[in-house]
Amino acid sequence: MAAPMQCLTFKRLNISILSNLLKNVRIYRSLSATSQTSDTASKENDDYDELERQEVERRIAKLRDVSGLNKFEKARMNGVMPSINSNRKYLKSRSFYRKMYAAYGSTSGVKPGIMWPSKGELQDLQEIERDWTPSFQDMVKKLQQEKTSHMEEERLRIEDVQKNMEKMPDLIAEYKKKQLKAAEVETSKSEKIEKIQEEFRQKFGFSVDPDSPKFKMFRSTRIAEDMEKKKKEKKVTKKAAAEKMLQDMLETGSGAKY
């Protein structure tokens, strides 16, 4: 901390010395001016005084400025457009000059025309507007068309539904018939099982659960028996029918003309 403090005090001292010097010089000049009589000499002296004063003030300002900023940043801080000596691409782009105008205004020296699109770009924009952007009227027309087409679709759908609804009573009746049939099949099945259960009870003297393996066994044997019986019956009926047919043929003949 000590070193910068010293530096500052030195600078302040320097400033005070310079200002004192300036004051002394002025007093001396004023005193000497009174003694001099010629106007031309005093004028020359005044000019010299002015130049000297400016020089001193410039030096004071230089001493006062302790920001440590470079030229570019100092200009930017004071609202003056900094001079740029760089070949970077961005620093020569339009967007950069636009930003410069926005930041420093008319003092930037940039022509404000840069802020709008160029003639060629405007033509492109106009072409996009003319050929590719739908107008308000077009959009409204399209909206109405969409609405009408949607309404038409809805109307057709409702008509279709109404047409199908006419078939509804028949379909319901068919469905109910189907259900009744299914219920009948179910009842006949259960009746069959009950019948076999009853047979089981009569045979063995006790009732069983229809899911028990004992009963299942009984039922399978019972069904096989039934099947065999049916087969036999069928055979017998078939034989009888064949015999009857033969009998008829013998009695009536083949029927052929000879």
Next chain:
Amino acid sequence: MASKIPEKALHLIINAPRVTLNSIKPLPDSYTLKVRQRRSRAKGGQSGRGNKGQGQRMTLPRLGFEGNNTPFYMQMPIEPYYQNHQMIDLGRLNTEEPIDLNTICNTGIYKIKPNDNEYGINLTDEGADLFTSRVNVEVQWAEESTIAAIERNGGMITTRFYNPECLKAVIDTQDHFRKGLPIPRCPLPPQDALEYYMNPENRGYLADPSKLQEARYALAQKYGYEAPDYSMDRNPALFKKMKDPRQIFFGLSPGWVVCLKDKAIIKPKDEDYIQYYQS
């Protein structure tokens, strides 16, 4: 054998716990235990901090840390709606001027992100029964109940569309002017949003003005209040301030450039440019 049962019972009763001076506990906070934490390890102790590690070096993870998982307290999204609810009450918005997206964003507490496909404000009816301000407000989307709440108090509401480019200019006007770009021309809403903004029931900015008054009357009948009459308002000029569908700022036309440094407006003079920006 049976004679021992009453004896046992008596014994149990005699030895059962009962309220005595011994069994009473002191009240909580009647006294505090002095924690004797050793601060120095000069005599070889570890000061109750255990052996090595985070505990001893005071580098324990923060409270609620779950070891590389997102902590539970950070899993809940923040919903700071309470700020936005008090804009008028706290004087952030001036009700004697038209309120639009620009004025709301200038309060600095409402943020819109056009890059996240946000298109503006959806004004909801939360607290509609308590709402008492008379405002001329412009939002991007509003429900029927919201419209009723505003018009019940003699206010006006319009819904309007901004495309992302205009939205960016409206949200951060200074940033737009710093880029040195002219004020953009607001395009029409896309086809799928056109119906909403043309509907007078939504107070759309493209609705037929003659049908708007009818819609206001119909809504007043539905919700049971008197339809607003803007000519009888204490400040009828408030409701006469209107924006063109192409315009995004009050008093500034599209195509103008605003220089903040010079405090000047620069207007194009070329006919082509004027035609493009005004059409």
